[in-house]
Amino acid sequence: MAERGLTVADAGERDDLAQFVGRAVRLDPDGIVRLRARSDGQVGAWASTGFDVIAARVVRGELVPADTTVNSADLLTALAVQRADSVDPGFPVDASWRSALPPEDGFVHVDDVPASVLAELSEQGVALAKEHAGPQGPPASLLDSVVLTVHGGGHEVAVPLRCVFALSGMGFVGERGDELVRVRATGGWLRLDARWGSVLRRRHPQIPLLIG
Template identity: 50%
Template sequence: MPPSATTWHCGGPDPVSSDQRVLHTPDPAERENLATFLTHAIRLDPAAVVRMRRRGSSLVSAWVTTGFETLAVRTVTAELGVDDVTVGADSVLAGLGTGHPIDLGYSLDSAWRGALPPTDGFTHLDDVPARTLVELAERGADLAREHGGPHGPPPSLLDQSVLTVTGAEDLEVQVPMRVVFALTAMDFIPHAGEKVESHRIQPSELVRVRATRTWLRLDARYGSVARRLGGGIPLTPS
């Protein structure tokens, strides 16, 4: 997904200084995109925070945690008065409904733990049918119901590698179940009907698998999920 930001109000341009924590998403479709993203994040964690980073003068990437030790991101066309800020997802969601620039208020930077993946340097390994990933999530959900406890799926299930993706020069990466769960929980794959089910996914719909030496990323039509790969070099000869 692809000079200081300027916020445009209904009455004309009103420059926003770079030290103002203001978000403006003038396009209704982009407001809806971001609102949908935040709704899914809050469904996973009612106290979710969103970390927003400015990309150039007209794009903003919104990052959230998913509860699967996997990050999720959606990039929208918007204007942000600061380079990087973390705030409550619920307050941003409420502000999007007004259609006006959102005063983000005090930052919650201390609530964000961990680093974000790099913006570039990823190797494209392969494209995987989205239906295959949803089928894996469905099987995992069945196992979680069978073997899970009051705290959710067992870590052994979440950490299990469910897909091996091999790219050029025989580089490969293991995709754990927790990343697949995060992708489907954020509803990043287009589908017919209200529920994400494998038979509702078009066979031609693909998810792109990318990786660096330390990060795995899955790019779907409506957003991406990323997870840090632990121990050594994740890209290894098959």
């Protein structure tokens, strides 16, 4: 592998990653993707969505360097245009990723929610967003509104509308009526696992690091 590159040997997984990044670009054209080699020999991809929610995907591959952040559009171009086993993911913009990544494991299963319920909540949210949208889009108070609360595994988890929007906008929920979305959590993170992918958000505001 070159000094800088992402290698995904399986064509199906490359196409899957390209679709994932393409959806992220549609939601956040100026967004970024963080790529990181995992301890299990796979590569994790975390994409901004424009909703202050992270979308996640994992593929079998190799990454050099082992942790890098690139512009979503550049990564999409590399995957969709070059269509090679190994590509340059784009110019590094590591300083643009200003938060910690969610952990690879340690999530507790809280509950399962029918995908149809989340689809309905998304439709209702879109209607409200159109009604209350301003020059900068929907108000943060609307996006932060809790639309679902689930209990289980020792956790009570509030799911805000912004997570439902991100899940729907990324196309992660399929059309099968019996489909379920799994709600998982750690002390610090909320995770929604759907058929086609996951979205994650911090459960509590991140405390800034003050250096004096």
